[in-house]
Amino acid sequence: MRPRPGRAPHRRSSRARDAVLEAADDLLVERGYAGVTIEGIAERAGVAKQTIYRWWPSKFEILMDTFLEDAENELKIPDTGSTAEDLRKHLRRLARFLTREPAGQVMLALIGQAQHDRAMAVVFQQRYSDERRALDRSILERGVARGDVRDDVDLDFVVDVLYGPLFHRVLLAGLPVNSQFIDALVDDVFPSLAGRPPGPQ
Amino acid sequence: MRPRPGRAPHRRSSRARDAVLEAADDLLVERGYAGVTIEGIAERAGVAKQTIYRWWPSKFEILMDTFLEDAENELKIPDTGSTAEDLRKHLRRLARFLTREPAGQVMLALIGQAQHDRAMAVVFQQRYSDERRALDRSILERGVARGDVRDDVDLDFVVDVLYGPLFHRVLLAGLPVNSQFIDALVDDVFPSLAGRPPGPQ
Amino acid sequence: MRPRPGRAPHRRSSRARDAVLEAADDLLVERGYAGVTIEGIAERAGVAKQTIYRWWPSKFEILMDTFLEDAENELKIPDTGSTAEDLRKHLRRLARFLTREPAGQVMLALIGQAQHDRAMAVVFQQRYSDERRALDRSILERGVARGDVRDDVDLDFVVDVLYGPLFHRVLLAGLPVNSQFIDALVDDVFPSLAGRPPGPQ
Amino acid sequence: MRPRPGRAPHRRSSRARDAVLEAADDLLVERGYAGVTIEGIAERAGVAKQTIYRWWPSKFEILMDTFLEDAENELKIPDTGSTAEDLRKHLRRLARFLTREPAGQVMLALIGQAQHDRAMAVVFQQRYSDERRALDRSILERGVARGDVRDDVDLDFVVDVLYGPLFHRVLLAGLPVNSQFIDALVDDVFPSLAGRPPGPQ
DNA sequence: GAATAACCGAGACGGTACGTCCAGTCTTGAA
DNA sequence: TTCAAGACTGGACGTACCGTCTCGGTTATTC
Secondary structure (H helix, E strand, C coil), X not given: CCCCCCCCCCCCCHHHHHHHHHXXXXXXXXXXXXXXCHHHHHHHHCCCHHHHHHHCCCHHHXXXXXXXXXXXXXXXXXXXXXXXXXXXXXXXXXXXXXXXXXXXXXXXXXXXXXXXXXXXXXXXHHHHHHHHHHHHHHHHHHHHHHCCECCCCCHHHHHHHHHHHHHHHHHHHCCCCXXXXXXHHHHHHHHHHHECCCCCC | CCCCCCCCCCCCCHHHHHHHHHHHHHHHHHHCHHHCCHHHHHHHHCCCHHHHHHHCCCHHHHHHHHHHHHHHHHCCCCCCCCHHHHHHHHHHHHHHHHHHCHXXXXXXXXXXXXXXXXXXXXXXXXXXXXXXXXXXXXXXXXXXXXXXXXXXXXXXXXXXXXXXHHHXXXXXXXXXXXXXXXXXXXXXXXXXXXXXXXXXX | CCCCCCCCCCCCCXXXXXXXXXXXXXXXXXXXXXXXXHHHHHHHHCCCHHHHHHHCCCHHHHHHHHHHHHHHHHCCCCCCCCHHHHHHHHHHHHHHHHHHCHHHHHHHHHHHHHHHCHHHHHHHHHHHHXXXXXXXXXXXXXXXXXXXXXXXXXXXXXXXXXXXXXXXXXXXXXXXXXXXXXHHHHHHHHXXXXXXXXXXX | CCCCCCCCCCCCCHHHHHHHHHHHHHHHHHHCHHHCCHHHHHHHHXXXXXXXXXXCXXXXXXXXHHHHHHHHHXXXXXXXXXXXXXXXXXXXXXXXXXXXXXXXXXXXXXXXXXXXXXXHHHHHHHHHHHHXXXXXXXXXXXXXXXXXXXXXXXXXXXXXXXXXXHHHHHHHHCCCCCHHHHHHXXXXXXXXXXXXXXXXX
């Protein structure tokens, strides 16, 4: 049961893996997506290009690896006991992530690249979007179980209505996403669409 | 001071301009954004690279020119007399544009590129998003004037709530956007957020 | 009749050409054939790799160009009036060229490469060996005309017998080629094989 | 009979050695000198690269090993009792070896490589040329002892004059080496240079 | 109707990065 | 200790485009 040390088949160097991910991340933040090159990553990571090509098919996948680790750490689903509060916390966290943090820049770059290339769009959906949607739904599903979310609405639709406006602002409008914006979503849109007053019965 | 002998001559060749825009468009559809290269456009358009560089700063701007022409033609704001019906028609048109038409592919590519490069994001917003938001608002503003849209809601917020879910599906989820989805936005989300029953005064 | 200036079709840069030839030459002398790389030439010549690939198919051809210019200048056929003296002078010049001069190193490298690759061997023969053999023969042909070379021997065979031993030493043996060696060829081998005493008639 | 545990074991695997030599030989014939790579040899021989590096410093030395074995077998010095006939036989054998046989291709490749690299030239001379010259001389030395070769000529010089023309044709000219060519060397050049009529005394 | 200057096609140029191949070194586990 | 396997750093390959730069040839007015 214990992972025997030195057992991984064909002993990939974790030193190289980590250096590559970090270098790619840094380059993206410093120079933007086009400034991330395999050669640049290799040089900064102190790694040979061949090592990169051995383990990743494209810079997209490298950034995907970085991003997924960050998303897992930074975008945990809260559980406060109140659906509205879970949504508020999570939307705020997400807005901050997208607009202020390096890892959010990586995410935006990946979304951008996915618009350019069908294959990468599929990778992004399979490795991120699908699982993320399940997580996003989980807040609502807890609400359904708890009784403060209606059980007769399509939760996928609710997810799109709650998260879509945020992405619309960030990806298309370049308008600020502030607390009022989030609050309006949580306090106005959510209740009228899916909320149910925690009443008797 | 003396621009005398030989008088002001040439102007830009519209033949070249059109050929370039069409070539860029075709290449994008055939090969994706990365497959659009200045050399490729020049060759296909039968135009010299220098001619392209003379009139456009980047392939992004070339595609921007194509896209703006298409958007103006294809995404006209309807005016049926009913806000809900205007929204329904327009959202359906937009969904179809994004998911089915070549010009929609161009738009998605431009949105994608805007995520990679701040400067291009600014260009996209100034040349498209700002004006588009005004157009999108105009449906609602007519509704306010007409009395079937509440006058105490932030119309920009309503725009994000109505259009955001659509883009969320298209840009991030890869899920289908069908009539029910649009209808749910128009019939459920819109009325509860901004609709007002056309009552007496 | 006069070459109109700026007439060459598509204006190849002679600056680039010269810099490439010189860089290749220098690299060969400094680092040997394997040390001549297209990248190294490009860097040293201050030229883009693509420029090299545009005009030469391989480093072999680059060195061939250098070598042919040098050979033309350095291996002129002497004309002293005496076949034996012409041979002596030419063989000495050749021996010195091969064993002491940078251009001789280039020649040896090309001969070496020709052993590795049939296509290059053909290029070497067509661009050098064939013409050189004609030049080498010309010494003997003048001798035939003059009467101090027999007219019943195959001059190609004589060329092989006179030049072959020199190359045998240089290419295979690594033994010194001194004046005695040349003199033995001219004074012993040549007369008995092809010489004719300048007699009456 | 069981190798006691902790015993000084292994010696060089002759299976690996043979497989490497054969693979190198095959690759040279199939793909030329540049097509012989350590990786290619290792793969074809079913051997690890490390094993090759353990026993040979370069592909040159691998081919050298192959070649020396072949030369020893294929280029035996004949002993017919007549110097002229020994020369004729040996020169014919050599011509055929160089122009027709796989092992001759290896030899030409090694000679070629020796022109590119001083160190390899030295190896080639020490491991082949010096010994070969002794063998070539031995034909003449037997002739001297026997009395049909003059004893006042430098036999090294005679070797160069007899073998040089052959290599000149093969290495430089790309001209055919046929029986007449060999016969002319043996019947015209050799007697006048070093032959002595087998007379009395 | 001739002069003239911006425009055009063509494409060479110095560069950067691509993705691949191979060199030579190192490490692992089996025999 | 050797071996097969194969990951590692590193360097060069030959290609594709970038954006800049002539080069001549072609308009299309305006004197």
